[in-house]
Amino acid sequence: MIxxxxxxxxxxxxxxxDHARVTYVELFFDLVFVFAVTQLSHGLLAHLTPLGALQTGxxxxxxxxxxxxxxxxTNWLDPEKPAVRLMLFALMLAGLVLSSSIPHxxxxxxxxxxxxxxxxxxxxxxxxxWALKRxxxxxxxxxxxxxxxxxxxxxxxxxxxxxxxxxRLALWGAAVAIEYLMPAAGMWVPxxxxxxxxxxxxxxxxxxxxxxxxxxxxxxxxxxxxxxTFAEQAWNTTSIAAFVVTFLGSVAMWVIYFNIGAxxxxxxxxxxxDPGRLARSGYTYVxxxxxxxxxxxxxxxxxxxxxxxGHVETGSVAVIAxxxxxxxxxxxxxxxxxxxxxxxxxxxxxxxLASLVPTAAVATPLSLSxxxxxxxILVAIWEGLSLRHRAD
Numbered sequence: 001m002i003x004x005x006x007x008x009x010x011x012x013x014x015x016x017x018d019h020a021r022v023t024y025v026e027l028f029f030d031l032v033f034v035f036a037v038t039q040l041s042h043g044l045l046a047h048l049t050p051l052g053a054l055q056t057g058x059x060x061x062x063x064x065x066x067x068x069x070x071x072x073x074t075n076w077l078d079p080e081k082p083a084v085r086l087m088l089f090a091l092m093l094a095g096l097v098l099s100s101s102i103p104h105x106x107x108x109x110x111x112x113x114x115x116x117x118x119x120x121x122x123x124x125x126x127x128x129x130w131a132l133k134r135x136x137x138x139x140x141x142x143x144x145x146x147x148x149x150x151x152x153x154x155x156x157x158x159x160x161x162x163x164x165x166x167x168r169l170a171l172w173g174a175a176v177a178i179e180y181l182m183p184a185a186g187m188w189v190p191x192x193x194x195x196x197x198x199x200x201x202x203x204x205x206x207x208x209x210x211x212x213x214x215x216x217x218x219x220x221x222x223x224x225x226x227x228x229t230f231a232e233q234a235w236n237t238t239s240i241a242a243f244v245v246t247f248l249g250s251v252a253m254w255v256i257y258f259n260i261g262a263x264x265x266x267x268x269x270x271x272x273x274d275p276g277r278l279a280r281s282g283y284t285y286v287x288x289x290x291x292x293x294x295x296x297x298x299x300x301x302x303x304x305x306x307x308x309x310g311h312v313e314t315g316s317v318a319v320i321a322x323x324x325x326x327x328x329x330x331x332x333x334x335x336x337x338x339x340x341x342x343x344x345x346x347x348x349x350x351x352x353l354a355s356l357v358p359t360a361a362v363a364t365p366l367s368l369s370x371x372x373x374x375x376x377i378l379v380a381i382w383e384g385l386s387l388r389h390r391a392d
Contacts, residue, residue: 008081010083011077011131029088029092030217033067040102041225043055043059044299055106057292064288066120070120075202084131097115098117111158115161125146144192146182149178153179154175198277200275204269207275207283208265215258215287222297222298223247223250225301226301230305233306238309249324253293253324255384257290260335261331264335265337286334287330300369304320308364312368317368324375345386
């Protein structure tokens with residue numbers, strides 16, 4: 001069996017001083033997920049119902065899991081090595097199939113979606129077994145466990161693609177549950193035991209930068225929707241106001257994450273004695289809430305730009321208030337990992353967002369969006385002033 005292993009060491013060289021840089025090929029790989037995020041937001045916009053939200057949420061969890069697992073892989077492997085690059089290119093091709101299937105994943109393209117997903121998850125893990133066998137026995141054992149879990153979930157993904165409607169949703173929900181339970185359970189496998197976060201020797205700074213870049217991807221989708229939708233509208237006072245409100249909301253979201261939380265957490269994980277624990281909780285799990293918040297807010301922005309006046313539908317209320325709420329909840333949990341308390345500004349603003357909902361009966365989409373944007377700006381200013389006074 002030793003012959004089925006890479007002779008060349010494909011692991012990143014680490015000097016122990018600075019974190020590994022994000023390579024160009026990693027950024028190139030991320031382009032597939034720009035498309036995936038666009039597909040998710042458009043899918044939710046086209047099916048703005050409880051069922052549509054549930055389906056989109058499940059697909060979003062799958063897309064995020066593919067991306068974050070690949071980011072863990074490139075944290076260990078050197079993307080400058082030809083074999084690793086070829087692996088990433090193969091994943092990109094499958095990722096395009098996956099992303100193209102998203103709008104009809106619960107209809108006629110369920111099987112292409114499932115096969116592309118399984119290929120990416122299982123295929124990447126098998127590649128890791130090949131890359132690690134000679135060069136990192138401890139992590140090789142981890143990936144034996146990971147591969148076993150992913151093969152189990154693959155049965156549910158492919159089985160779900162072979163049935164329809166509620167049965168597909170149930171089987172795919174089980175597949176997602178298996179994969180999300182895996183890190184929390186230490187990837188326990190009979191005969192192989194479990195791993196601990198101390199076993200996951202990662203470059204924390206690199207993973208923090210990778211996740212920050214994905215937030216940029218998601219915010220980029222919001223900016224793209226703002227510009228593209230505004231370009232198609234008649235330019236008048238109302239449409240210009242909607243354009244400014246949605247843009248300011250995106251800026252506030254950027255400030256809330258990057259002005260304080262991202263850099264502070266990056267420093268903490270880079271110097272932590274157990275970076276695997278922070279990578280699992282703060283980046284692998286919590287960042288999904290952040291990405292979901294940005295995607296849902298992007299849907300709200302498109303609705304507001306296309307229909308700034310008139311009656312506010314139930315679905316519009318859900319995304320206009322729910323997107324920022326998801327984002328603030330994610331930020332609050334994320335920042336708590338590197339601070340003694342959950343930021344008070346985030347808690348107060350969640351209450352303010354909830355208070356917007358009853359006003360929907362007399363509000364327009366634009367006024368409701370202006371309210372949620374004002375709350376996001378309040379968080380950004382409050383947090384910035386609070387920490388500046390502490391520094392003084």
